[in-house]
C-alpha cells in the first residue's frame with residue numbers, strides 16, 4: 498500500500514471514527530462509512546491540509562470513496 | 576460569564592451607531608476586534624478610542640471584490656475569525672410601484688449578499704476549530720414588513736432564513752448562527768425621522784422610548800459567548816415590546 502493510501506486511511510479512521518478494516522478502497526464515505534455531507538466536506542479539508550494541496554469543489558464532488566481520494570491525491574503528487 | 580478573552584471578532588458596519596456599540600461591547604469583554612466600514616476616518620477614531628486589541632479592515636460591501644477581500648484581511652489581522660457580526664445595512668426606501676432596480680439591488684447586495692459571502696468565507700475555519708459564532712443584525716421589519724421598505728424587509732427576512740439554514744448545517748460543529756432583530760434604535764439611521772414620525776412610532780412601543788445601540792450590543796455579547804452555546808437558528812427581538820413574536 499502506498500504511503501498516500503496509508504495517510505488517507507488514517508485521516509478517514511480518525512475523522513469518522515470507523516474501524517480501520519472497513520476503510521477499504523471501495524468504501525463509500527456516505528453509504529459505507531456513515532459520513533454525512535458535512536463530514537465529506539471536512540474530509541476534503543483534512544486531505545488538503547495533510548497533503549498541502551488545493552482540492553477545488555468540482556473535484557471534491559468526484560471523491561466519493563476511499564479509493565477515489567487515494568487516486569486523486571496520487572495523481573496530484575505525481 | 577460572557578468572557579470573550581482570546582476570541583477574535585469581525586464587526587461590519589462598525590462606523591455606525593449599532594456596529595460601533597457592538598464592537599465596543601465585544602472588546603470590553605476581552606475580544607480582539609476587527610472593525611469594518613467604508614469610512615476610514617471613522618474607523619480610525621473608533622480604533623483610537625478602543626486602544627489595543629483592535630484592527631481596521633475597511634471594505635465596501637456593495638462591491639463584490641471588496642467583500643471577498645474582507646475575510647482574508649480580517650484573518651491576516653486577527654489570526655482567525657471566531658465571531659462574525661454581519662451588521663452593516665442600508666435603506667433605500669420607496670413605494671413598491673416606484674422602486675428602482677438599483678434601489679432593490681443595492682439593499683439586497685449590502686444587507687443580504689454580503690452576509691452570505693462573509694459567512695461562507697469564515698465557516699471553513701470555524702469548522703476546523705469546532706467553534707464559531709455568526710450573528711446577523713436583521714430588523715423587526717423583516718418579520719412585520721413595512722410600507723415603503725419592500726427591499727429592506729426582503730433583505731432582513733432573507734437574513735433570518737439564511738441563518739436558520741446555515742445553523743442546521745453547522746450545529747454539530749459547535750457553530751451557532753443567530754440574528755438580532757432591533758426595533759427602533761436611536762442611531763444615524765433613525766435620526767432622519769421627524770418628530771411626528773418619532774411620536775407615531777413611540778405610541779406603538781410599550782417601553783415608550785427608542786432603544787439604544789447598547790441594548791443591541793448586549794445581545795451580541797451574549798450570542799457571541801460560550802454561555803449561548805445551545806442557542807442557534809434563533810432571532811432575538813429587541814424592540815421595547817413593539818412586536819411580540
Ligand SMILES: NC(=O)c1ccc[n+]([C@@H]2O[C@H](COP(=O)([O-])OP(=O)(O)OC[C@H]3O[C@@H](n4cnc5c(N)ncnc54)[C@H](OP(=O)(O)O)[C@@H]3O)[C@@H](O)[C@H]2O)c1
Pocket residue numbers: 587588589590591592593594611612613614617634635636637638662663664665685712713714715756757758759760761762763764765
Ligand atoms: N437603527 C435602527 O433603528 C435599526 C433597526 C433595525 C435594524 N437596524 C439594522 O442595524 C444595522 C446597523 O444600523 P445602524 O442603525 O447602526 O445604522 P448606521 O448608523 O447608518 O450604520 C450603518 C453601517 O453600515 C455600514 N455600511 C452601509 N453601507 C455599506 C457598504 N456599502 N459597505 C460597507 N459598510 C456599509 C456603514 O458604514 P460606513 O458609514 O462606513 O459606510 C455603517 O457602519 C443595520 O443592518 C440596520 O439595518 C437598525
